[in-house]
Amino acid sequence: MSRYVLYDIFRSKVIIAYTLFLFIISMSLFRMEENSGKAMLSLLNIVLIVVPLISMVFSTIHYYNSYEFIELMLSQPMSRTRIILSEYAGVAISLIVGYLVGVGIPLLVFSPDATGYAMIGTGCFLTLIFTSIAFWASVKSRDKARGIGFALLLWFYFALIYDGLILLILFTFSDYPLEKLTLLLSALNPIDLGRIFIMLKMDVSALMGYTGALYEDFFGSFRGMIFTMGVMFVWIAVPLFGAVRSFKKKDL
């Protein structure tokens, strides 16, 4: 079934526009900046904002638009788990393909090094994570407006509010050693985790002082990489599991 969902989404104008947008942005950044490091930094900031946002909004809208279709599929001899996972796979795969074409190809052309690969990987993970969160939010709320609103709120939280909260904590408790705590807190936000993971590959960690050194020490190691991957997987699995569970109990 996900094959047909994919077929449908690939023809939707939104995905094509998303791919084109990412492609134009990354091409022009690499073209304009002499120094590819600077271009990478700008691209990083755009990717970390745009990818979660589009993943969330597109997934929620897609879910609500497919509502009647999902209902029809439920009248077929198919289990609910299979239906919701096919929908998830369809949306996630098409967004990832959009990302790979839009950002992945320019990265492979202009910056085929560890940083580039890290950015490609992080973008794919972020897509999977935020699609999964969006599915959970939309399965939970019956009303379309509320579902989209909730998804946007979550995006705001992860992209903007969370960093503010961390800063607040750091300033308030600046007399105490907080390095370990910030490490933990960053794991609680996939966007931050992705940012740190890529920044450390860029050799700009020296700018971040002692904390940067600690991060470098941790995330630079093999252990840190496993940790990052593990946390990302948890971020995909937990909301997806929640979505499947509430979808199974739901009245459609």
Add this chain to the structure above:
Amino acid sequence: MIRIEHLNKRFKKLQALNDVTATFEKGHVISLIGPNGSGKTTLIKSILGTVKPNSGKIFVDGEQINGDPSYRRNIGYMPQIGRYPDNMKIGHLFSMMKDIRNENEEKLDTDLIVKFNLISLFDKPMRTLSGGTRQKVSAAFAFYFDPQILILDEPTAGLDPLSSEVLKDKILAEKKKDKLVLITSHVLSDLDELATDVMYMQEGKMEFFKPIETIRKETGEMKLGKAIARMMKSRQLGSLWIDEANKIERR
């Protein structure tokens, strides 16, 4: 073929189904009627498993429904509103379902696809179709796998008179093949020719469930609409809805 025992469903404040018990046998065309919000669609959805009842049991072919989706192999369902993915083509919809069900090519019932002339539209994306055409797709699709049980929710709403006749003939033909057909409709004159039994629901309760012949005999009316109006009056039920329905038909 379908047995329902003490089914209850509550949506927050609304009691959508209130202790419904009924048995539907094969070879019958059962028409579910009642005012809007009386629980017809909820009952249908409970049978399909899309709505999970609070209590009560449903048996299809002697097997209780309990989350295993395989019983739905025997059911063809035509929804009230058919909406499909915008960019999917009609042909894809049918091939997708064939893939999912893994059915033999010769077992498929393409009767309605031919009669509604849908093959010529197989390459059209769903978003370009009119409401009526989508309704035809839904209908053709319900009959496609030659199921033993057909559940049709407002099948003739939105169809042009000619197509609606085609569909009615199809329903009658399936009835002759000893299948069970469940129909909800507000167009009572359609049901006149089709139904063998009438189940009347109001506020989630099953008010009565009788063969159409019995209803005609009891009331002395040949027309289903009038017969039901008379029954309602003798039972002093809120008969407003049925008066309205008759008025519309008289026009």
